[in-house]
Amino acid sequence: KTIFVLNGPNLNMLGKREPGIYGTGTLDDIAADCRSAAEGLSLAVDFRQSNHEGVLVDWIQEASQKAAGIVLNAGAYTHTSIAIHDAIRAAAPLPVVEVHLSNIHAREPFRHVSKVAPHAVGMICGFGPLGYTLALQALAARI
Numbered sequence: 001k002t003i004f005v006l007n008g009p010n011l012n013m014l015g016k017r018e019p020g021i022y023g024t025g026t027l028d029d030i031a032a033d034c035r036s037a038a039e040g041l042s043l044a045v046d047f048r049q050s051n052h053e054g055v056l057v058d059w060i061q062e063a064s065q066k067a068a069g070i071v072l073n074a075g076a077y078t079h080t081s082i083a084i085h086d087a088i089r090a091a092a093p094l095p096v097v098e099v100h101l102s103n104i105h106a107r108e109p110f111r112h113v114s115k116v117a118p119h120a121v122g123m124i125c126g127f128g129p130l131g132y133t134l135a136l137q138a139l140a141a142r143i
């Protein structure tokens with residue numbers, strides 16, 4: 001079974017981007033973590049990043065055909081995107097676990113709202129890259 005691990009805007013900048021908030025590890029490091037966690041769970045991961053909302057919508061639609069679940073860090077689109085919200089609804093019953101590196105509830109008020117959360121199985125935030133491994137474990141237990 002394959003899990004799509006989908007990353008939204010600016011996550012390609014990890015390592016350079018606000019390291020005080022997001023740490024010094026790169027997205028490639030997170031991809032490597034996901035691959036080794038998936039191996040231990042007998043899952044495969046298809047790890048992707050895009051800065052474009054519509055591309056993320058395309059990938060969620062593709063996941064509904066090909067994947068057993070989605071780990072989604074939609075970056076700032078989390079807080080704004082009705083299109084991503086709708087894509088997750090349309091992919092039902094495909095399970096989606098929402099991940100954020102930072103604790104979005106301890107940050108600016110505009111980050112406290114998630115348009116992904118209402119249709120996610122659950123949300124993990126504030127644990128940095130470990131959140132992705134936790135999300136894969138949560139999906140493995142569910143599927």
Ligand code: DQA
Binds near residue numbers: 009075101103104
């Ligand atoms: C983020 C949190 C979002 O608010 C922000 O826009 C990001 C990253 C996180 O992983 O902590 O781009 O999703």
